[in-house]
Amino acid sequence: MKNKYFFLTMILSAFPLLMLGQAKKPTLMVFPADNWCIEHGYTQTFKNQGKETRVPNYEKAIQEDMDLYNVITKIGELMSDQGFPLEDLSQTIKSINQNATELEMTTSRTSGATIAETPLDRLLTRAKADIIVEVTWKVNKVGPKRSVTYTLRGLDAYTNKQVAATTGTGAPSYTAETPVLLEEAVIEKMDGFVAQLQAHFDDLLANGREVNINCRIFNNGRGLTFEDEFGGEELIEIIDNWMDENTQNHRYNLSDATETTLVFKQVRIPLYNAKGRALDTRTFTADLRKYLKTKLNIDSKIFTVGLGRADLILGEK
Amino acid sequence: MKDILKIFKPLWVLLIFCLCSSSLYAKDNPMLHYEIEGAGTGAQGTYLIKIHVFSKNKKVSEDEVAKCAVHGVLFRGFSSKEFRQRQKPIAGSALVEQQHEDFFTEFFKTAYLNYVQAVQGSRVVTKVGKQYRVSVVMSVAKDQLKKDLEAAGIIKGLNNGF
Structure with a gap:
């Protein structure tokens, strides 16, 4: 009889734990940093109330720059290895364009009404994530020697806080090509970045x-x-x-x-x-x-x- | 006086137990004096490191060096001026080693050998004062090591809690 009560108590005390849902997982997306886009000419200019404003053109950068594509892919691969897959920038841009076309084409069968969309809805339809991972690099040349200075930083999209970062210049090489130097830099710096991100998540879970x-x-x-x-x-x-x-x-x-x-x-x-x-x-x-x-x-x-x-x-x- | 001794008796017992257990742990896991430094970027999922083991005997076994390599990657981290590297320890700090003493006592018996491999022809022995310095370049499978430690609940992964 005593055993019965013991097991009943155990089950009841475990019940709230079983009921507890999983915390909502933040999304991460890798973007090229603004300075990288400006340096490589991937920007678009428009007039905002008479003032000329230059903003990064991510779509063009992804489509035309092979190094950027490789770096984003490699970061995504390494994060997937950590069990934390990233949202992909190029795929997000494609799906935004696709969704916009689908929304315009969709009508109801009975009245032919289109889908309601406020100007705010349209403004919010952009590539976004809870943590923006900014990447930038520069190839340094001293005579025949080449090295890569690489920076990766994670920014909380809402508090604007830098939650993780890693930067540094890799060992110089006489022979390695830029993609190889970049791949080395990504692999080398990823663990430090992940460790800081882990600390941020620990803080989030605790506080x-x-x-x-x-x-x-x-x-x-x-x-x-x-x-x-x-x-x-x-x-x-x-x-x-x-x-x-x-x-x-x-x-x-x-x-x-x-x-x-x-x-x-x-x-x-x-x-x-x-x-x-x-x-x-x-x-x-x-x-x-x-x-x-x-x-x-x-x-x-x-x-x-x-x-x-x-x-x-x-x-x- | 007797009363005071009576009050402190459990504390003495605890202290003696702690000393005995730590000395037993050290006896089970004799870790040689070693230094660790980066040796360049390894293949994806691995760390390439150089381990310098100091010993009175120049015939330090490969397993001993491997043990130091895994221990260093787990609890010390490493850096290199030459290769401009700096990596933090995977497990956090030596405190984690004490917290999970049972696990690591078992781990450093044979399991650590699954995660480390010496680079052939990299062994160099030099005489430093009264002892020998045995240097070996080793490749440590850090991604696998990390995953297995996460599965054992020793360290946390990015996905924990979500």
């Missing part, structure tokens, strides 16, 4: 995901501001208190607070909610939205960018 949350107000003429008082407390204070209660170890930073904007940076959100479901910035911000609706009857709309940034816009849907 929660670091994200940015912005709260704004729709300019709909109703005059709602973050300084409005509800039961003797300003809306800023109510949201600030909610953040304090719901962030991991109360870690967040209200960096900007005006009557129309609240910018929360370094917000550590838990990886799982109380139900054991994996949490991302959208689900975390949705809890704040529900809280504002039930407690203060304020409607709000969530707008998310990837795993790590959410904007909550108050006033209406």
Whole structure:
């Protein structure tokens, strides 16, 4: 009988662990660094409100530069070996173009309606990842000797923090060709990069995901501001208190607070909610939205960018 | 006085146990004095390193050198000015060796030999003072080593937790 209770207790205590989902995995994508694109002429120029702006042309770079293609492929191969496959830039660009064509062609059979797409949807349709891995290199020549200076850095797309990096110049060679020197550089530097990335993931798993949350107000003429008082407390204070209660170890930073904007940076959100479901910035911000609706009857709309940034816009849907 | 001794008795027992176990561990795994440095970029998935083992006997076995090579890659890391290399230790630090003492005691009996290979004709013996320095270039299968340590739960992989 005692044994029965023992096994029952064991099973019940293991139940929450079994229910726990897996934390949402960040996506990584390798991009050529801006300075590399500029140096090799893979840019496009356009006028932004009268000001000439030069931006990297990744599609052209991938299609025309064999060295870049090889470097990205090699980094992808080494990351797959680590059990962490990357999203591929060239394939993403192709699929964006393909999806755009498919969206334009798709209509409903009954009314012939096209698929709804806001200008914001179009703006967000670009190659993006949670961690951007930037790669750049330079071939150095001293007489007949050649070496490669290679830099690889991982940037958190939402906090703009450099989470992993490796750089250095390889041993000079008289005979090796550039692709061989590049391959050596990628292989040589990858372990250091992976070790730093591992440290970043360890921190994320221990202290929660670091994200940015912005709260704004729709300019709909109703005059709602973050300084409005509800039961003797300003809306800023109510949201600030909610953040304090719901962030991991109360870690967040209200960096900007005006009557129309609240910018929360370094917000550590838990990886799982109380139900054991994996949490991302959208689900975390949705809890704040529900809280504002039930407690203060304020409607709000969530707008998310990837795993790590959410904007909550108050006033209406 | 007796009372004080009584209170500290468990601590003494613990201390003696720790000393005995560490000396037993050292006895089971005699690691020669060695130095490790990079020897260029190895084939994909491997580290090419040069191991300098210091011994009073110049007939240091290949297995002993191999043990030092794997130990160095796991717990010391290596660098080289000549080849402009720097690699951190795979397992993190010597602290990990203590934390997983049982595993590494067993590992350094024979299992380590699966991950290392000497480069033929690279053995050089030089007399340094009263002892010999035996230098061998070795190739360590670091990717396989890493994968097996991850599977054994000794180190974490990038995918852990996701």
